Every structure is written in structure tokens, then in C-alpha cells.
Amino acid sequence: MSPRNWLPWTAFVAVLLALFLAFLYAPPDANLGDTQRIFYFHVASAWTGLLAFTVVCVAGVAYLRGGAPRWDRLGLASAEVGLLFITMAVLTGSIWARFAWGTWWEWEPRLTSAFVLWLMYAATLLVRNLVEDPARRARYAAVFGIIAFADVPIVFMSVRWWRSVHPVVVSAAGLELEPPMVLAMVVAVVAFTLLYVLLVGERMHLAALEEELAECKRALREGERVR
Amino acid sequence: MLVWKELRAEARTRETLTPMVIFALVVVTVFGFGLRATGADLAPVFPGLLWISFYFVGLLGLGRSFSSERAQETLPGLLLVPADRSFIFVGKALANLVFLGVVELVSLPLFFGLLGVPFTAPLAPFCATMILGTVGFASIGTLLAALAAHTRAAEMLLPVLVFPVLIPAVIGAVEATASLLGVSDPLGWKRWLGLLLAYDALFVALPLVLFDYLVEP
Numbered sequence: 001m002s003p004r005n006w007l008p009w010t011a012f013v014a015v016l017l018a019l020f021l022a023f024l025y026a027p028p029d030a031n032l033g034d035t036q037r038i039f040y041f042h043v044a045s046a047w048t049g050l051l052a053f054t055v056v057c058v059a060g061v062a063y064l065r066g067g068a069p070r071w072d073r074l075g076l077a078s079a080e081v082g083l084l085f086i087t088m089a090v091l092t093g094s095i096w097a098r099f100a101w102g103t104w105w106e107w108e109p110r111l112t113s114a115f116v117l118w119l120m121y122a123a124t125l126l127v128r129n130l131v132e133d134p135a136r137r138a139r140y141a142a143v144f145g146i147i148a149f150a151d152v153p154i155v156f157m158s159v160r161w162w163r164s165v166h167p168v169v170v171s172a173a174g175l176e177l178e179p180p181m182v183l184a185m186v187v188a189v190v191a192f193t194l195l196y197v198l199l200v201g202e203r204m205h206l207a208a209l210e211e212e213l214a215e216c217k218r219a220l221r222e223g224e225r226v227r
Numbered sequence: 228m229l230v231w232k233e234l235r236a237e238a239r240t241r242e243t244l245t246p247m248v249i250f251a252l253v254v255v256t257v258f259g260f261g262l263r264a265t266g267a268d269l270a271p272v273f274p275g276l277l278w279i280s281f282y283f284v285g286l287l288g289l290g291r292s293f294s295s296e297r298a299q300e301t302l303p304g305l306l307l308v309p310a311d312r313s314f315i316f317v318g319k320a321l322a323n324l325v326f327l328g329v330v331e332l333v334s335l336p337l338f339f340g341l342l343g344v345p346f347t348a349p350l351a352p353f354c355a356t357m358i359l360g361t362v363g364f365a366s367i368g369t370l371l372a373a374l375a376a377h378t379r380a381a382e383m384l385l386p387v388l389v390f391p392v393l394i395p396a397v398i399g400a401v402e403a404t405a406s407l408l409g410v411s412d413p414l415g416w417k418r419w420l421g422l423l424l425a426y427d428a429l430f431v432a433l434p435l436v437l438f439d440y441l442v443e444p
Contacts, residue, residue, distance in 0.1 A: 064440050119391040126387060130378035140374050143437045144388065147367070150433055151392050158395040158422055162402065 003201065011198045014191035018044070021184035029181075035099040038092050040184050044192035046089035046114060052082025052196060053121060057149035060142035069211070070204070072138035075145060076128065077203035081196055083121050089114050109160040116155050120148035134211075233292075233322035243291045244326050247284050251334040254280045259341050273344045274404035278397060280338070282364060282390075285327045289368045290385055292319050293376035316369060316438040324365040331357055348407035352416055356407065359423035360400030363430050367392055370434035373441050392430075399423040 022040040029036030055078040063071035093111040098104050105111075127144050131137035177185070258276055262269060269276070335357075339346045368389055375385040403419035405411045 064437075116391055116394055123384075123388050123391060126384060127374070127378065130380055130384055132379070136377065139440050139443065140378070143374060143440055144371075146437065147370070147392060147430075147433060150429060151395070154395045154422075154426055154429065158398045158426075161418065161422065162398045 004205075007194070007198050007201065011191070011194040014187070014194050018184070018188040018191035021180075021187050026181045026184040027178065032100060038096055040188040041192075042089060042092035042096055043185055044188035045085045045092065046110070047189050048192045048196045049082050049086030049089050049114070049117070051193065052078045052085060052200075053117065053145075053149055053152070055200075056082065056121075056124070056145040060145040060149075063138060063142045064146075069138070070208075072142070073204045073207040073211075074200070075138075075141060076207055077200040079121055079124050079128075079141075079145065080203060081199045083118070083125065084199075085192070085196065086114055086118050086121065090118055107159075107163060109156060109163055112159045113152065113156045116159075117148075117152060120151065124148060233318055234325065243288050244329060247288050247326060247330045248333055250287060251280065251284045251330050252337065254284065255334065255337050255341050262342075269342050270344050270408065271405075271410050273338075273342060274401045274408065274410065276342070277338055277404060278360065278400045280334075281327065281331060281361070282393065282397070284330055285323070285361075285364055285368060286386055286389060288323050288326045288330075289372040289389070290375075290382050292323055292369060293373050294381065312439050312442055313435050315442065316373070316434060319373075320366050320369040320434070323369050324361060327361050327365060331361065344408070347409055348404075352420070353404075353407050355420060356400060356403040356416070356423070359420060359427055360396060360403075363396045363423065363427040364393060366427070366434055367430040370438060370441070373438065395426050396423065399426060 018040070022037050026037070026040070028034050056075050059071045059075035059078060062068070063075060090111070093108075093114065094104055097106040097108070097111065124141055124144050128137055128141050131140055258280070262272075262276075338344075371388045371392070372385060375381045375388060378384050399419045399422040402411065403416045403423065406413060406416035406419065
């Protein structure tokens with residue numbers, strides 16, 4: 001059976017289960033109460049965003065080495081879906097900062113790095129939008145995807161050090177996770193990952209159809225000219 | 228060899244370096260009017276102002292490094308030269324490095340003088356910061372300029388591509404300068420120079436590998 005048959009249902013059930021565990025099963029946090037529950041979705045979307053951008057880099061390398069169009073479609077799909085998840089990670093992180101630290105934005109290394117990542121991947125999609133020729137577009141997007149990914153660890157390190165010289169009011173509160181909370185977190189991560197795979201698969205399928213359509217249109221135009 | 232072509236072409240027309248130097252002067256003047264007038268002590272923000280200005284001025288030079296090749300349709304000619312293509316990249320990047328280096332030399336005294344910040348830094352580490360902060364920018368900037376040159380809206384896209392990737396260099400250069408000028412921990416600069424060194428190593432090596440893929444026909 002093709003994954004297109006069972007993956008949507010699996011992802012649907014997994015997301016329902018994650019919602020149940022996060023909202024009903026896991027106990028409220030001792031200090032933050034119910035507001036801590038956003039943590040499960042925050043961690044899951046941040047993880048998925050990072051995974052997506054790893055895939056963009058891998059797809060970029062594979063495309064530059066082999067030139068197979070499906071790697072480019074994977075890069076495109078993963079960048080678009082990854083931007084969605086990293087947007088959710090930044091937004092939920094900001095909400096977390098508001099209730100845990102009392103401010104909407106905190107220059108915390110992970111949150112700040114996530115935002116820089118957001119900027120770089122928004123730029124990747126801009127590159128895709130602004131190059132006409134499909135082969136060149138694929139190469140340029142692959143090159144920038146690799147550069148952006150290589151930059152991520154060094155951004156994270158530099159923001160960490162940078163924070164150590166700029167004392168801040170809050171500490172990254174060490175969260176005490178009880179076993180049910182860990183379970184809720186793991187299930188949320190799995191559910192979001194399945195959702196990511198599903199969306200990427202659909203987006204790649206759509207991209208393949210778009211290419212086919214463009215090819216049909218081209219053939220049609222040239223056919224008319226011949227006749 | 229190619230860097231000589233760039234520099235000779237520049238020496239004849241001076242159409243990149245002159246606007247860069249003048250823009251740097253304009254920026255100092257604008258900062259002077261915008262900030263000095265308040266009478267506030269600029270020393271804490273001076274390192275940030277300095278590097279943001281240099282990187283913006285550098286962006287002007289980057290934008291030109293491939294647009295003139297494209298306008299005069301000389302890039303296909305360069306690509307015919309029977310040599311590894313990364314030499315084109317090395318030539319352009321070195322030229323950009325020289326341009327921005329000249330701008331820094333000329334405008335540094337003005338930044339210190341006009342913004343009223345005393346120069347108290349030890350000379351050798353300060354020069355090292357200037358060089359390391361500029362090398363990585365010139366290298367990754369040249370690659371991204373080559374990328375942006377063949378897109379619609381190249382001059383809009385370039386800053387959007389360059390600055391997010393540049394963030395570690397901005398942090399390293401600003402913090403090292405702040406440390407050397409005594410604004411922050413006076414011994415902290417060693418660590419920041421290490422960061423700049425790592426950044427430069429990564430972003431000098433990576434473009435050498437990737438440039439070939441940008442200029443493929």
C-alpha cells in the first residue's frame with residue numbers, strides 16, 4: 001500500500017493523540033500551571049523545523065551532485081513546510097517567553113537562533129521566487145540552502161556567547177519534566193514529524209504536477225506553431 | 228591575476244571605490260547628526276555603529292562586482308578561460324576585500340574623530356579584528372552577490388541574503404571591538420577573534436566549493 005493511503009490517517013490519529021496527551025493527560029506544571037502546555041507544541045515544531053532544514057541541505061547536496069529534479073522538489077517542499085513549522089516555533093516561543101519570563105521577546109539563544117533560521121529560509125524561498133530559469137533556480141536554491149544550514153551551528157554558538165556577556169534578567173528556567181510530560185512531548189514530536197512527512201509528500205506531488213503542466217503547455221504552444 | 232584585472236578596471240573608472248568611500252563619509256555624518264546632537268556618550272554603541280556602517284558600505288561594492296560583468300556581457304568570456312572557475316570567485320572576493328579595506332582605512336579616523344570616541348585599543352588585535360571581520364564578509368558576500376546577480380531584483384535580494392548569514396560575523400566583530408575599546412570585558416576579544424576565525428574559515432572554504440555551481444551555463 002502506498003504511503004499516500006495510510007499516512008494521512010496515521011498523522012491524523014497521532015495529532016489527536018498528541019492533543020489528548022498535552023491537554024488532558026500531562027499534569028499542569030508546578031510553577032507555570034496550564035500555560036506550560038504550549039511547551040509540547042513548541043518543542044515539536046522547533047524539532048520539525050530543524051529537521052526540515054536538515055532535509056533542505058541534504059536535498060541541496062544531492063541535487064548539486066546528481067541533478068535529479070526530485071531532489072529539487074524535495075528541497076522546495078521541505079523549505080516551505082519547514083518555514084511553517086519554524087514560524088510556529090518562534091510564535092509559541094514568544095508566547096512562552098511572555099508567561100515564563102514576563103516579556104514577549106527574550107534574546108534567548110535557541111529562540112534567537114530559530115528566528116535567524118526563519119530569516120534565512122524566508123530568503124531561500126525568495127531566491128526561488130526571483131529566478132526564472134528552472135534549472136538555475138534549483139541550483140541557486142540548493143547553494144543557498146547549504147550555506148544557510150552550515151551557518152546554523154555557528155549562529156547558535158555566537159548567540160550563546162553573546163548572551164553570556166550581556167546579562168539578562170531571566171534564566172532559562174530549568175524545566176522539571178515528569179514522566180507523563182516526557183511522554184506527551186515525545187508523542188507531540190512524533191505527530192509533528194508525521195505531519196511534516198505528509199505535507200512534504202503532498203507538496204512534492206504538487207510540484208511534480210506543476211512541472212508536468214508547464215511541460216504540457218510548452219508542447220502545446222510549440223505544436224501550434226508547427227501546424 | 229584576475230584580481231589585477233578587477234583592480235585595474237577599478238583604477239581606470241573608479242566607479243566602485245569612490246561611491247563607497249563617499250557613502251562611508253555620508254554615513255558618519257548622518258550618525259553624527261542623528262546621535263551626537265543628543266550629547267549622549269556614544270562609546271557603548273560605537274562598535275555596533277562602526278560595523279553596521281562598514282557592512283552596509285561593503286554591500287554597495289558587492290552589488291557592483293557582478294552587475295558590471297553582466298552589463299558588459301563579459302562573464303561568458305571569463306568562463307572560457309581554461310582554468311578552475313573558482314579563480315573568478317577568488318579574484319572578485321579579493322577585489323571586494325581590497326575595496327572595503329581601503330574604505331575602512333580612510334573612514335576609521337573619521338568615525339573616531341567625528342563621533343567623539345577616543346581610540347584606546349591595542350593596535351595589533353584591533354587590526355586583526357578589522358581584517359577578520361572583513362575577510363568573511365568579502366568571501367560569503369561575493370558568493371551571494373554572484374547568486375543575486377542573476378535574479379530579478381538583485382539589489383533588493385542581496386541584503387536579504389547577506390545579513391542573516393552574516394549575523395555571527397556581526398556579533399564577533401562588534402564584541403571584539405567593544406572589548407578592545409574597553410566597553411566590555413577587556414580580555415573578551417580573544418574569544419571573539421576565535422569566533423571570527425572559525426566563521427572566516429567556514430565561509431572562505433564553502434564558497435570555493437559552491438561557486439562552480441552558480442556559474443554553470
